[in-house]
Structures are given as structure tokens and as C-alpha cells.
Amino acid sequence: xxxxxxxSYKINGTPVxxxxxxxxxxxxxxxxxxxxxxxxxxxxxxxLCSVLTIVEPGNQSVKLASQFGGQATTDWKQNRDYINxxxxxxxxxxxxxxxxxxxxxxxxxxxxxxxAAIPNDEERDKSSFNILSQMKGIPSGVRKTRSxxxxxxxxxxxKHEIVDLGGGVTMEAPAFIYGLITIEAQNQIELSGxxxxxxxxxxLQGVAGGDNLLGIYDFILETEGTRFAPFDPVTxxxxxxxxxxxxxxxxxxxxxxxxxxxxxYIIETFIDG
Numbered sequence: 001x002x003x004x005x006x007x008s009y010k011i012n013g014t015p016v017x018x019x020x021x022x023x024x025x026x027x028x029x030x031x032x033x034x035x036x037x038x039x040x041x042x043x044x045x046x047x048l049c050s051v052l053t054i055v056e057p058g059n060q061s062v063k064l065a066s067q068f069g070g071q072a073t074t075d076w077k078q079n080r081d082y083i084n085x086x087x088x089x090x091x092x093x094x095x096x097x098x099x100x101x102x103x104x105x106x107x108x109x110x111x112x113x114x115x116a117a118i119p120n121d122e123e124r125d126k127s128s129f130n131i132l133s134q135m136k137g138i139p140s141g142v143r144k145t146r147s148x149x150x151x152x153x154x155x156x157x158x159k160h161e162i163v164d165l166g167g168g169v170t171m172e173a174p175a176f177i178y179g180l181i182t183i184e185a186q187n188q189i190e191l192s193g194x195x196x197x198x199x200x201x202x203x204l205q206g207v208a209g210g211d212n213l214l215g216i217y218d219f220i221l222e223t224e225g226t227r228f229a230p231f232d233p234v235t236x237x238x239x240x241x242x243x244x245x246x247x248x249x250x251x252x253x254x255x256x257x258x259x260x261x262x263x264x265y266i267i268e269t270f271i272d273g
């Protein structure tokens with residue numbers, strides 16, 4: 001993607017983002033905000049967010065671009081992607097603390113960088129939920145809400161954990177989990193597809209939730225008799241869910257001592273509500 005910068009139109013020398021209100025006629029046919037290629041020059045506009053401004057001490061340009069940039073794009077993701085071009089050019093670690101925080105709140109940065117920028121687990125949970133709500137649509141029902149909260153907590157608590165799949169292949173832990181709960185070759189009591197999606201769309205909870213089919217509850221609770229039954233190197237070498245899967249068992253979710261503690265938190269917030 002071409003490097004972008006974010007601009008605000010000036011009315012009598014004052015950028016519109018600093019005005020309490022303005023009339024459409026005051027814009028002289030210009031857009032109040034616009035994203036342009038970094039090389040473009042717009043004399044009637046003031047730069048709010050760019051490679052140059054984003055590193056200045058006390059600068060909060062990412063917040064301004066997040067707050068107003070959506071007015072100059074087709075959707076939230078496009079606005080976020082434009083901000084990301086600037087952050088990537090500068091380097092997340094070179095941002096000031098304010099812009100690190102605002103970038104992290106848009107899921108810009110590595111898991112470790114986001115964890116450092118938003119160290120409070122509950123705040124990071126909230127931020128992750130808000131991101132998913134923007135990306136997937138504001139939830140309109142309890143299943144959708146719980147699903148987004150669960151997925152958000154996987155990302156907020158585990159994105160910093162990188163799993164090694166061997167052969168030089170690594171993956172962020174939440175992405176690996178998404179793969180585990182996406183069934184491709186189904187067994188007798190299973191449906192193909194992603195278990196979280198089936199929970200959202202059809203209310204499929206799983207054998208542990210009283211259904212006769214595999215569901216997301218079974219991954220979390222490691223239900224006996226399913227593919228997610230607790231891993232055992234002798235009796236069940238292909239098993240394991242959230243806690244005992246050989247790759248997941250060694251992970252340390254932020255805010256918890258181990259995966260068992262995280263499992264209990266997920267039970268209380270997702271399953272029990």
C-alpha cells in the first residue's frame with residue numbers, strides 16, 4: 001500500500017478538527033478531511049498525521065487520524081490500514097507513548113508491542129473487542145457479543161505468544177487456535193467449518209453444552225469423547241484443547257499463571273456469561 005498522510009482542511013487558517021462547528025459552505029467545495037499519498041502537497045490543508053508528525057514528542061496524530069479519518073475513507077479498516085502505513089514506515093518502537101497507545105488500540109504492532117503499550121489486561125480486552133466489533137459489525141445479539149468477546153480475549157491475552165510449528169514456521173497463538181477450531185475433515189459427530197462461527201450463526205455449543213455435535217465449548221472444556229479430549233502421549237496423542245494441547249499447554253496468557261487459569265476465566269465470561 002502507498003504511504004499515506006492525513007489532512008484537515010483549514011478555514012481562515014484553522015484546521016476544521018480544531019473548530020467546534022463549521023458550515024459546509026465554509027469548505028468551498030473541499031472535503032473537511034482527506035487521506036493523500038505522502039508525496040502530495042495540499043496548501044489548503046494541515047497535516048494531522050504523517051511520518052514527520054507521528055514521532056514528535058507529545059504528538060497525538062494517530063488519535064486524530066482514528067477519530068476523524070473514517071470520514072475520508074470507505075470504512076474503518078481502510079482508515080486503519082492508512083494509519084498502519086505510517087506506523088510501519090516509522091517503526092512502532094520509534095513512536096512516542098501516546099501514538100504507541102493509539103496504534104495498539106487499533107491492533108497495530110506485534111503482540112509484544114501491544115502488550116507493552118496497553119499493559120492493563122481489561123483495557124486490552126476492551127480494545128480487542130472494539131476492534132472486532134468494527135471489523136465484523138457491532139454485535140446485535142448475545143451469541144455474537146460473546147463470540148466477539150471470546151475471540152477478542154484470545155487476541156488480547158495471547159497475541160504476544162508465538163508458537164513454533166517446526167521447519168521455520170511460526171504463528172501467533174490466536175491464529176493457531178483459530179485453525180484448531182476450524183474443522184476440515186469432520187468425524188461422525190462433527191460438522192465442517194469454524195466452531196465459533198457455528199456458535200454465532202446456529203447456537204451450536206457442543207457436546208458439553210447439550211448438543212450432539214462438536215462445538216466451541218468442547219474445545220474450551222476438553223470434552224471426553226471428542227477430538228479435544230485431554231492430550232495424553234500414550235492414550236490420546238492426537239487430542240487436547242485449550243489447556244492440554246501440546247502446543248498450547250506451555251503458553252502463558254497475560255494476567256494468568258497458565259492456560260488452566262485462562263480456561264477458568266473463559267468459562268466464567270464466555271460459557272457462564
